[in-house]
Amino acid sequence: MALPRWAYRAYQFGFALFARPEPDALQQARDMLTGKQFALFEMLQPHEQAHALAVQVRLEAQGETHPDLLVAALLHDVGKTRYPLNIWERVLAVLGNRFLPRRVRAWGQGECQGWRKPFVVAEQHPCWGAQMAAECGVSPLAVSIIRRHQEKQSLSVNSIEDRLLVTLQAVDDES
Numbered sequence: 258m259a260l261p262r263w264a265y266r267a268y269q270f271g272f273a274l275f276a277r278p279e280p281d282a283l284q285q286a287r288d289m290l291t292g293k294q295f296a297l298f299e300m301l302q303p304h305e306q307a308h309a310l311a312v313q314v315r316l317e318a319q320g321e322t323h324p325d326l327l328v329a330a331l332l333h334d335v336g337k338t339r340y341p342l343n344i345w346e347r348v349l350a351v352l353g354n355r356f357l358p359r360r361v362r363a364w365g366q367g368e369c370q371g372w373r374k375p376f377v378v379a380e381q382h383p384c385w386g387a388q389m390a391a392e393c394g395v396s397p398l399a400v401s402i403i404r405r406h407q408e409k410q411s412l413s414v415n416s417i418e419d420r421l422l423v424t425l426q427a428v429d430d431e432s
Contacts, residue, residue, distance in 0.1 A: 278306040279307075279310070294331075302337075308334070312330040312331075319424075323417075325402065328399045330428070336378075340374060342374070350375035353375075354379065369381070386404075
């Protein structure tokens with residue numbers, strides 16, 4: 258049974274405050290990623306690491322084994338490390354997205370400073386993360402999935418990339 262959206266957001270808030278990655282899950286990520294990629298993963302805040310690991314574990318539980326999908330699951334939010342947000346900035350971005358989505362997209366195109374920072378990070382982190390992942394030797398397919406992981410348009414699943422992207426998005430939205 259799916260939670261109402263407000264309950265899900267309350268859960269996410271608590272998760273962001275208290276979640277920490279499990280040592281066994283961290284070891285699994287260390288085994289899956291190269292040294293440079295794992296160093297990039299370690300730049301994530303602890304709750305972001307726990308989220309990425311939860312996405313990867315859920316994908317595997319669904320029978321997904323494509324290595325590029327699993328790497329993208331672990332690294333999809335690394336762009337957020339460029340300008341880390343505190344919990345209140347995250348709340349502001351979520352509320353803004355809920356109540357003023359068009360404005361948030363416009364604010365997200367500005368400079369990453371002042372009150373716009375959470376919106377810029379929310380909007381730009383996929384591109385930043387894709388660039389960072391590419392610099393660490395992530396495959397072009399995984400880099401593209403990271404870059405596109407927040408695309409909102411409906412996709413026609415005509416390629417392996419689109420299928421992997423849709424799969425990641427579905428699990429990311431639930432985790």
